[in-house]
Amino acid sequence: EDQVTQSPEALRLQEGESSSLNCSYTVSGLRGLFWYRQDPGKGPEFLFTLYSAGEEKEKERLKATLTKKESFLHITAPKPEDSATYLCAVQARGNQFYFGTGTSLTVIP
Amino acid sequence: GAVVSQHPSRVICKSGTSVKIECRSLDFQATTMFWYRQFPKQSLMLMATSNEGSKATYEQGVEKDKFLINHASLTLSTLTVTSAHPEDSSFYICSARAPSGGVDTQYFGPGTRLTVL
Numbered sequence: 614e615d616q617v618t619q620s621p622e623a624l625r626l627q628e629g630e631s632s633s634l635n636c637s638y639t640v641s642g643l644r645g646l647f648w649y650r651q652d653p654g655k656g657p658e659f660l661f662t663l664y665s666a667g668e669e670k671e672k673e674r675l676k677a678t679l680t681k682k683e684s685f686l687h688i689t690a691p692k693p694e695d696s697a698t699y700l701c702a703v704q705a706r707g708n709q710f711y712f713g714t715g716t717s718l719t720v721i722p
Numbered sequence: 723g724a725v726v727s728q729h730p731s732r733v734i735c736k737s738g739t740s741v742k743i744e745c746r747s748l749d750f751q752a753t754t755m756f757w758y759r760q761f762p763k764q765s766l767m768l769m770a771t772s773n774e775g776s777k778a779t780y781e782q783g784v785e786k787d788k789f790l791i792n793h794a795s796l797t798l799s800t801l802t803v804t805s806a807h808p809e810d811s812s813f814y815i816c817s818a819r820a821p822s823g824g825v826d827t828q829y830f831g832p833g834t835r836l837t838v839l
Contacts, residue, residue, distance in 0.1 A: 645825030656815045656830035657766075659724070664825060700765065704825055710756075714765040 615640040619701050619713035626691055626720050634686040634699055634716045642706025646684050648677050649700040651715070657700055691720045725749055726818050728831035735806055736839055743801045743834045745816030751796035752818035756828065757789070760813045772799045806838045 618637045626632055638646065645664055649657035661670045663679040670677050674695065676687040686699055701713040725748040735741050745755055753774045758766040770791050771779045778791035788810075790802040799818075803810055813835055817828040 645827070647827060649830070654813070654833070654835070656726075656728070656817075656833045659827060659829055662825060662827055702828070708826065710768075710828065712766050712768075717763075 615705055615709070615711055617701055617703055617711045617713040619699075619716050621716060622714070623717045624719070626688075626718070628692055628720055628722050629690045631687070631689045631691070633688070634718070635683060636686070636701030636713055637683040638701075638703045638711070639682075640703050640705040640711060644704040644706060644708070646679055647702045647704070648675075648684070648686055649702065651698045651700055660699075688718070691718075693720045693722050696720045724820055724827070724829040726816065726829045726831040728816055728834050730834060731832060732835045732837075734837045734839065737807050738805055741803045741806055741836060743803075743814055743816075743836075745799045745801070745818070745831050747797045747818040747820075747829075750818070750820050752799075752820060753796060754819040754826075755793060755799040756817045756819070757791060757799075757801050758815045758817070760815060760833075766815065769801075803836065806836070808838045811836055811838045 620635045645662050648660040651657040661677045666681045668679050674689045678685050696719050698715040698717045700715045703711050727746045729744045755772040757769045768781050769784045772791045772793040774793045780786045793799040813833050815833040817830045819826045
Protein backbone atom coordinates (compact mmCIF):
# COMPACT_ATOMS: atom_id res chain seq x y z
CA GLU A 614 0.00 0.00 0.00
CA ASP A 615 1.34 3.41 -0.98
CA GLN A 616 1.81 5.69 1.98
CA VAL A 617 3.80 8.53 3.43
CA THR A 618 4.63 8.78 7.14
CA GLN A 619 6.14 11.81 8.81
CA SER A 620 7.81 11.94 12.20
CA PRO A 621 7.77 13.35 14.72
CA GLU A 622 4.25 14.76 14.79
CA ALA A 623 5.46 17.75 16.74
CA LEU A 624 8.89 19.12 17.55
CA ARG A 625 9.93 21.91 19.89
CA LEU A 626 13.40 23.35 19.49
CA GLN A 627 15.32 26.10 21.15
CA GLU A 628 16.48 28.79 18.79
CA GLY A 629 19.77 27.63 17.28
CA GLU A 630 19.17 23.96 18.10
CA SER A 631 19.54 22.03 14.84
CA SER A 632 17.39 18.97 14.13
CA SER A 633 15.85 16.85 11.37
CA LEU A 634 12.34 15.94 10.29
CA ASN A 635 11.68 12.56 8.72
CA CYS A 636 9.45 11.51 5.83
CA SER A 637 9.26 7.76 5.14
CA TYR A 638 7.51 6.53 2.05
CA THR A 639 6.41 3.36 0.29
CA VAL A 640 5.11 4.02 -3.19
CA SER A 641 5.04 2.24 -6.52
CA GLY A 642 7.77 3.98 -8.42
CA LEU A 643 8.75 7.35 -6.99
CA ARG A 644 8.57 10.17 -9.50
CA GLY A 645 9.28 12.96 -7.03
CA LEU A 646 9.25 13.87 -3.36
CA PHE A 647 8.12 17.31 -2.27
CA TRP A 648 8.52 19.36 0.89
CA TYR A 649 6.13 22.16 1.79
CA ARG A 650 5.86 24.63 4.63
CA GLN A 651 2.42 25.56 5.93
CA ASP A 652 1.72 28.44 8.27
CA PRO A 653 -1.56 28.53 10.24
CA GLY A 654 -4.49 29.65 8.12
CA LYS A 655 -2.50 29.58 4.88
CA GLY A 656 -1.94 27.19 2.01
CA PRO A 657 1.23 25.11 1.81
CA GLU A 658 4.27 26.88 0.37
CA PHE A 659 6.48 24.85 -1.94
CA LEU A 660 10.04 24.33 -0.70
CA PHE A 661 11.79 21.52 -2.59
CA THR A 662 11.42 18.73 -5.11
CA LEU A 663 13.74 15.73 -4.91
CA TYR A 664 13.84 13.27 -7.77
CA SER A 665 16.28 10.49 -6.96
CA ALA A 666 18.15 8.88 -4.10
CA GLY A 667 21.27 10.79 -3.11
CA GLU A 668 19.90 14.14 -4.16
CA GLU A 669 20.14 17.11 -1.81
CA LYS A 670 18.69 20.61 -1.98
CA GLU A 671 19.22 23.62 0.24
CA LYS A 672 17.40 26.83 0.96
CA GLU A 673 18.63 29.12 3.72
CA ARG A 674 18.58 27.06 6.93
CA LEU A 675 16.83 24.09 5.33
CA LYS A 676 18.39 21.14 3.59
CA ALA A 677 16.42 18.22 2.14
CA THR A 678 17.94 14.84 1.41
CA LEU A 679 16.52 11.70 -0.20
CA THR A 680 17.18 7.98 0.03
CA LYS A 681 15.24 5.09 -1.49
CA LYS A 682 13.03 4.87 1.60
CA GLU A 683 12.94 8.26 3.23
CA SER A 684 13.69 11.93 3.11
CA PHE A 685 15.04 14.21 5.80
CA LEU A 686 14.52 17.91 6.19
CA HIS A 687 17.43 19.23 8.17
CA ILE A 688 17.02 22.55 9.94
CA THR A 689 20.26 24.23 10.91
CA ALA A 690 20.26 26.83 13.68
CA PRO A 691 16.52 27.43 13.45
CA LYS A 692 14.91 30.76 14.23
CA PRO A 693 11.41 31.42 15.60
CA GLU A 694 10.23 32.36 12.11
CA ASP A 695 10.91 28.78 11.03
CA SER A 696 7.99 27.68 13.19
CA ALA A 697 5.39 26.08 10.92
CA THR A 698 4.03 22.71 9.85
CA TYR A 699 6.24 20.96 7.32
CA LEU A 700 4.48 18.63 4.89
CA CYS A 701 6.00 15.91 2.78
CA ALA A 702 4.38 14.54 -0.38
CA VAL A 703 5.33 12.01 -3.03
CA GLN A 704 4.22 11.52 -6.59
CA ALA A 705 4.04 7.86 -7.61
CA ARG A 706 4.50 6.28 -11.01
CA GLY A 707 0.78 6.48 -11.73
CA ASN A 708 0.88 10.24 -11.08
CA GLN A 709 -0.98 9.94 -7.78
CA PHE A 710 0.10 12.23 -4.96
CA TYR A 711 0.34 11.08 -1.35
CA PHE A 712 0.71 13.51 1.53
CA GLY A 713 2.05 12.94 4.99
CA THR A 714 0.29 14.34 8.04
CA GLY A 715 3.02 16.86 8.69
CA THR A 716 5.42 17.82 11.47
CA SER A 717 4.51 20.83 13.55
CA LEU A 718 7.73 22.69 14.39
CA THR A 719 7.93 25.26 17.15
CA VAL A 720 11.15 27.19 17.64
CA ILE A 721 11.39 28.88 21.01
CA PRO A 722 13.39 32.13 21.31
CA GLY B 723 6.72 32.00 -10.74
CA ALA B 724 4.05 29.33 -10.10
CA VAL B 725 1.60 31.49 -8.19
CA VAL B 726 -1.88 30.26 -7.40
CA SER B 727 -4.59 32.54 -6.08
CA GLN B 728 -7.89 31.80 -4.40
CA HIS B 729 -10.91 33.98 -3.95
CA PRO B 730 -12.46 34.70 -1.56
CA SER B 731 -10.00 34.17 1.28
CA ARG B 732 -12.81 34.09 3.81
CA VAL B 733 -16.56 33.68 3.49
CA ILE B 734 -19.40 33.48 5.98
CA CYS B 735 -22.77 32.34 4.75
CA LYS B 736 -26.12 31.19 6.03
CA SER B 737 -27.11 27.56 6.03
CA GLY B 738 -28.75 26.54 2.76
CA THR B 739 -26.94 29.00 0.54
CA SER B 740 -24.34 28.15 -2.09
CA VAL B 741 -20.79 29.41 -2.09
CA LYS B 742 -18.38 29.56 -5.02
CA ILE B 743 -14.61 29.52 -4.55
CA GLU B 744 -12.26 30.38 -7.41
CA CYS B 745 -8.77 29.02 -7.94
CA ARG B 746 -6.49 30.62 -10.51
CA SER B 747 -3.00 29.83 -11.73
CA LEU B 748 -1.58 33.29 -12.36
CA ASP B 749 1.59 32.66 -14.33
CA PHE B 750 1.23 29.20 -15.78
CA GLN B 751 -1.36 26.98 -17.40
CA ALA B 752 -2.67 24.10 -15.36
CA THR B 753 -4.50 21.25 -17.03
CA THR B 754 -5.02 19.72 -13.61
CA MET B 755 -6.05 21.36 -10.37
CA PHE B 756 -6.84 19.76 -7.04
CA TRP B 757 -9.27 20.69 -4.29
CA TYR B 758 -8.47 19.87 -0.68
CA ARG B 759 -10.21 20.29 2.61
CA GLN B 760 -8.34 20.74 5.85
CA PHE B 761 -9.67 20.50 9.38
CA PRO B 762 -7.87 22.18 12.29
CA LYS B 763 -4.53 20.60 13.09
CA GLN B 764 -5.04 17.92 10.46
CA SER B 765 -3.42 17.29 7.12
CA LEU B 766 -4.85 17.89 3.68
CA MET B 767 -7.74 15.74 2.55
CA LEU B 768 -8.05 15.46 -1.23
CA MET B 769 -11.62 16.06 -2.35
CA ALA B 770 -11.36 15.97 -6.12
CA THR B 771 -9.13 16.31 -9.13
CA SER B 772 -10.21 18.89 -11.66
CA ASN B 773 -9.19 18.43 -15.28
CA GLU B 774 -9.60 21.20 -17.83
CA GLY B 775 -12.42 20.46 -20.24
CA SER B 776 -13.64 17.31 -18.57
CA LYS B 777 -15.51 16.14 -15.51
CA ALA B 778 -13.81 16.21 -12.15
CA THR B 779 -12.76 13.01 -10.43
CA TYR B 780 -14.05 12.84 -6.87
CA GLU B 781 -12.50 10.93 -4.00
CA GLN B 782 -14.50 8.28 -2.24
CA GLY B 783 -17.01 9.77 0.17
CA VAL B 784 -17.11 13.20 -1.45
CA GLU B 785 -20.55 14.09 -2.81
CA LYS B 786 -20.19 15.38 -6.35
CA ASP B 787 -23.64 16.99 -6.29
CA LYS B 788 -22.74 18.94 -3.19
CA PHE B 789 -19.26 20.01 -4.24
CA LEU B 790 -19.54 21.11 -7.86
CA ILE B 791 -16.26 21.58 -9.67
CA ASN B 792 -15.79 23.35 -12.97
CA HIS B 793 -12.46 23.71 -14.77
CA ALA B 794 -13.46 25.91 -17.65
CA SER B 795 -10.02 27.14 -18.67
CA LEU B 796 -6.36 26.32 -18.22
CA THR B 797 -6.05 28.91 -15.46
CA LEU B 798 -9.35 28.69 -13.58
CA SER B 799 -11.14 26.07 -11.53
CA THR B 800 -14.14 26.73 -9.33
CA LEU B 801 -15.57 24.83 -6.39
CA THR B 802 -19.21 25.48 -5.52
CA VAL B 803 -20.47 24.24 -2.17
CA THR B 804 -24.19 23.84 -2.74
CA SER B 805 -26.76 24.15 0.02
CA ALA B 806 -24.04 24.63 2.58
CA HIS B 807 -24.53 23.45 6.16
CA PRO B 808 -22.49 24.07 9.31
CA GLU B 809 -20.67 20.77 8.88
CA ASP B 810 -19.26 22.10 5.59
CA SER B 811 -17.37 24.77 7.51
CA SER B 812 -13.71 24.17 6.86
CA PHE B 813 -10.54 25.45 5.20
CA TYR B 814 -10.60 24.74 1.47
CA ILE B 815 -7.34 24.80 -0.45
CA CYS B 816 -6.74 24.39 -4.16
CA SER B 817 -3.55 23.50 -5.94
CA ALA B 818 -2.45 23.57 -9.56
CA ARG B 819 -0.14 21.04 -11.08
CA ALA B 820 2.81 22.36 -13.04
CA PRO B 821 5.19 20.03 -14.86
CA SER B 822 8.81 20.61 -13.94
CA GLY B 823 11.80 18.45 -14.70
CA GLY B 824 9.77 15.36 -15.48
CA VAL B 825 7.60 15.48 -12.38
CA ASP B 826 4.52 17.47 -11.53
CA THR B 827 4.82 19.92 -8.68
CA GLN B 828 1.65 21.08 -6.95
CA TYR B 829 1.52 24.77 -6.12
CA PHE B 830 -1.08 25.70 -3.57
CA GLY B 831 -3.38 28.64 -3.21
CA PRO B 832 -3.66 30.54 0.07
CA GLY B 833 -6.89 28.80 1.04
CA THR B 834 -10.48 29.85 1.70
CA ARG B 835 -11.98 29.76 5.17
CA LEU B 836 -15.68 28.88 4.91
CA THR B 837 -17.96 29.38 7.88
CA VAL B 838 -21.57 28.30 7.56
CA LEU B 839 -23.89 29.71 10.21
